[in-house]
Every structure is written in C-alpha cells, then in structure tokens.
Amino acid sequence: MLLSLPEDNRLPRGRALHPIRVPGSKSVTNRALLLAALAPGTSRFQGGLEAEDTRWMRRALTDLGLGLQEQDGVWVIEGGRRPRASGPLWLGASGTTLRFLLPWLALKAEGPVRLEGDPRLFERPLGPLLAPLEALGAAWEPDRQGAWLRPAPQLPERLDLTVDARLSSQFLTGLALTAAALPGGGTLRWTEVASPSYLVLTTQWLQRFGCEARLEPGQWNIPGGALGARTLDLPGDWSGAAAFLAAAAATGRSLRLEPLDPADAQGDRAMVAILEAAGCRAQWLDSQALELSGPLARGLDADLTDCPDLGPVLAALAALAPAPSELRGLHTLPLKECDRLDASAELVRWLGGAAEVIGDHTLRVTPGPPPGPRPAFDPRNDHRMAFAAAVGGLRCGGEVRDPHCVAKTFPQFWDVWRGMLGC
Structure with a gap:
C-alpha cells in the first residue's frame, strides 16, 4: 500500500484534520467478554471492538458452550456456565485471548481443551502463567500446532499465588479474572510486573462487574x-x-477524536501527556471528545513502562520531530507480535533517521532528512508497526507491505486514516 499523500506529501499546518471515531478498546472488550462469561446472568454490551482479536475471543466462548449473540449492534452473553469445548479453539495471534482463558479453562473446564493459533502465539512467554496452574494439577501438552490443556482434577476454593509477572501483566490479569469467579476469590502477589497500568484497568472492570478487587503494591x-x-x-x-x-x-x-474517556484506566491514554510535554496542545470539548493540536516543538522524552504499545508509533513520530528523542521502558517490546523494538529501530532508519537501541529497554532517535526511493517497509505482520508506518508516511511517503495486518485490532484503519487526511 502506498503511503504517499496529496500535495507532494506535505500537509500544510493550520487546517484541521477531519474528525474521527476511534474503535472500541481491545483490552477492555476481551476483559469484558470474559467477565460476562464468568458472571451468572445475561450481560449486554455496546461499543465492543469488531476485530480479529475480539472475534477469536467471542468464537472461543461460543465453542466453550457460552450463549453469545449479536442483536442490533448489542452483544448479549449468557454467563455463569462451566466451559466445555465442542472442538479445538482457534485463537489466531491473540495473546489476551490465550492468557485470559488459560486459568479459567485450567481450573473449571469440563474435560480437556485443544488450543490452536498462529505459531507466534505459542512462541510468546507462557511459562510463568502455566507454572501455578500446573502446581494446582493442570497439564499443558504443547506440540507443533498448539497444545492440549487438561484441567486440574479439583476446583480450588480460592487462589493464593505468587506469580512471576516480569514478562507480562496478562498472567496476573488472567488469574485475577478467574479468581473472581471462585467462591473464595484469591490473593495474587509479585515482586515486579510489566505494564502495571493494565492491572489498574483490570481492577476497574472487575469492579464494574461487582467484584471490589483491591490493587496494592505487589x-x-x-x-x-x-x-x-x-x-x-x-x-x-x-x-x-x-x-x-x-x-x-x-x-x-488539529484533530478531534471520540469517543474517548478521560477517566479510563487504559494506560495508552498517556499519549496525550507525552505529546503535550513535546509542545502539543490538548483540550476536552465534552465528556467524550478530545481535540489535539500540533506541531511538536521538541523531541519526545518518555518512559513507556506503563504503555509500551505506544513505542512503535512514538518511534515513527520521533523520526519526524524537530530534535532527538528518547523512549524508555521498552523491555517487553521484543516479546510482542514481532520484536517491536528491533522493528521500530528499522522503521526509524527507513524514515531517514538514526536509531540507537540501548540494552532491551531504550530507543534513541535522531531525525534525518527525508529519504529517497526505498523498498516497501515490512511491518512483520504486526498491526502496530503498520500504524507506525502510516505516521512516518505523512512526511516521507513510501509503501508498506501487508497492510491488512491491521485487521488484528483495527480492520478499518486505512479507510479511517484516509478519511482523516481528506484523501
């Protein structure tokens, strides 16, 4: 797909971009779907994300015997049943689906469950989540196509676990969601956790379903x-x-975006503060509409420990900034759908800048002159790398391979992107 834009790739300042509506949150949608499956009774949602990751979660819940249907844009979920697989569960490349479902299936499934998906899904870390489940009696039997999960022979009354969460907060989230469905709940402990803001998000949604979870340090x-x-x-x-x-x-x-919630616990809302620190201006027009205006006045300086998924987009933006940038807290990026730290550095160079990776956690970016003709950028089948390439293309043009990888979380991305630009 060509990233070239009107007016020789130069967008004049001062004229507003066309307003957009952002899609539903994947992180919230998959949490809410599983909570609705765990909660007895009928739940109804509007605004859920329609994308591959949430489709795999919905399909898995249906294949596990949960009642789930759509009525005029409203998702209706009949919850409270024990899961029983009618066949293999295909999970695509959805890490949230696999890691959220695993504890529930390991402790409450009626019979073995076959899990399959993209090869990369099972290459990503699972050991720290499997260890406490296996200690409770569950069995994990991986093979080339996926794995068999054999549930624990006895359902525990409650969970009392210490978890190694250095590689992913999703391990803790999956266990917390299942603990809320046990009679005695549970206590989870850790010494260090990746992306801790996601625990705040999970706590918020546990509370919205009636579970007054308390999150404390560790x-x-x-x-x-x-x-x-x-x-x-x-x-x-x-x-x-x-x-x-x-x-x-x-x-x-300037750009108007909605619907967004300023009080939402999603960690990536930090994007606004990061851009404001670099000279942009933001204001809330009402309770759901945000307006942000550029340009950047300086380079980016941000710790992304709580929001590492912003790394690729900010790396691309740093390549267009008026001064060098430093992005820190990126140690989980190599474990994502691709090695996003390496891919982000490659993207910066593709955009004409210099990228220095320091250890496994910091990316320093020095902008350079716009590059000339070059091969298409490969987003490595990673939706967030494709989003980042679109940002870089605002000034540098170019072409991106495999543009359809955005379907994982935002199938309409390119249409919305072109609409924002008036293309």
Whole structure:
C-alpha cells in the first residue's frame, strides 16, 4: 500500500484534520467478554471492538458452550456456565485471548481443551502463567500446532499465588479474572510486573462487574462470588487513537477524536501527556471528545513502562520531530507480535533517521532528512508497526507491505486514516 499523500506529501499546518471515531478498546472488550462469561446472568454490551482479536475471543466462548449473540449492534452473553469445548479453539495471534482463558479453562473446564493459533502465539512467554496452574494439577501438552490443556482434577476454593509477572501483566490479569469467579476469590502477589497500568484497568472492570478487587503494591486481593451480569457501553480505544494523535502532532494541525474517556484506566491514554510535554496542545470539548493540536516543538522524552504499545508509533513520530528523542521502558517490546523494538529501530532508519537501541529497554532517535526511493517497509505482520508506518508516511511517503495486518485490532484503519487526511 502506498503511503504517499496529496500535495507532494506535505500537509500544510493550520487546517484541521477531519474528525474521527476511534474503535472500541481491545483490552477492555476481551476483559469484558470474559467477565460476562464468568458472571451468572445475561450481560449486554455496546461499543465492543469488531476485530480479529475480539472475534477469536467471542468464537472461543461460543465453542466453550457460552450463549453469545449479536442483536442490533448489542452483544448479549449468557454467563455463569462451566466451559466445555465442542472442538479445538482457534485463537489466531491473540495473546489476551490465550492468557485470559488459560486459568479459567485450567481450573473449571469440563474435560480437556485443544488450543490452536498462529505459531507466534505459542512462541510468546507462557511459562510463568502455566507454572501455578500446573502446581494446582493442570497439564499443558504443547506440540507443533498448539497444545492440549487438561484441567486440574479439583476446583480450588480460592487462589493464593505468587506469580512471576516480569514478562507480562496478562498472567496476573488472567488469574485475577478467574479468581473472581471462585467462591473464595484469591490473593495474587509479585515482586515486579510489566505494564502495571493494565492491572489498574483490570481492577476497574472487575469492579464494574461487582467484584471490589483491591490493587496494592505487589499484591491483589480479589473477593470471590460477587460477579454479576451487567449492561454496559464499552469505551473507545486509546491504543487505536495513538496513530491519529501522532498525525496531528506531526502535521501541526488539529484533530478531534471520540469517543474517548478521560477517566479510563487504559494506560495508552498517556499519549496525550507525552505529546503535550513535546509542545502539543490538548483540550476536552465534552465528556467524550478530545481535540489535539500540533506541531511538536521538541523531541519526545518518555518512559513507556506503563504503555509500551505506544513505542512503535512514538518511534515513527520521533523520526519526524524537530530534535532527538528518547523512549524508555521498552523491555517487553521484543516479546510482542514481532520484536517491536528491533522493528521500530528499522522503521526509524527507513524514515531517514538514526536509531540507537540501548540494552532491551531504550530507543534513541535522531531525525534525518527525508529519504529517497526505498523498498516497501515490512511491518512483520504486526498491526502496530503498520500504524507506525502510516505516521512516518505523512512526511516521507513510501509503501508498506501487508497492510491488512491491521485487521488484528483495527480492520478499518486505512479507510479511517484516509478519511482523516481528506484523501
């Protein structure tokens, strides 16, 4: 797909970009779907994300015997049943689906469950999540196509676990969601956790389903037996908004985005503060509409420990900034759908800049002159790398291979992107 834009790839400052509506949040949608499956009764959602990752979660829940249907844009979920697989569960490349479902299936499934998906899904870390489940009696039997999961012979009353969460907060989230469905709930402990803001997000959604979970430093207390069905509007996706916010920063134009919630616990809402620190201006027009105006006045200086998924888009924006940038807290990026730290450095160079990777956690970017003709950028089948390439193309043009990889979380991305630019 060509990233070239009108007016010889130069977008004049001062004219507003066309307003956009961001899609629903993947992180919230998959949490809410599983909570609705765990909670007895009928839950109803509006605003859920329609994309590959959430499709695999919905399909898995259906194949596990949960009632799930769509009625005029509303998802209706009949929850509270024990899962029983009618056949293999295909999970695509969705890490949230696999890691959220694993504890529930390992402790409550009626019979063995076959799990399959893209090869990369099973290459990503699972050991720290499997270890406590195997200690409770579950068995994990991997092979070339996926794995068999054989549930524990006895359902525990509650969970009391210490978890190694250095590689992913999703290990803790999956266990916390299942603990909320046990009679005695559970207590989870850790010494270090990746992307801790996602634990805050999970706590927020546990509470919205009636579980008054308490998150403390190094410990999570989850009451059991309190989950109840809910009717909810799911929020827009701060992760999906990131590339569009970067577009306003790169072009010096203003952009209105909605629906977004300023009080949402999604860690990627930090994008606004990062851009404001670099000279952009942001204001809330109402309770769901945000306006951001560029341009960047300086380079980016950000610790992304709480929001590492912003790394690729910010790396691309740093290549267009008026001064060098430093992005820190990126140690989980090599473990994502691709090695996003290496891919982000490659993207910066593709955009004419210099990229220095320091250890496994820091990327320093020095902008350079716009590059000339070059091969298409390969996003490595990673949606966030494709989003980042779109940002870089605002000034540098070029072409991106495999543009359809955005379907993982934002199938309409390119249409919305072109609409924002008035193309």
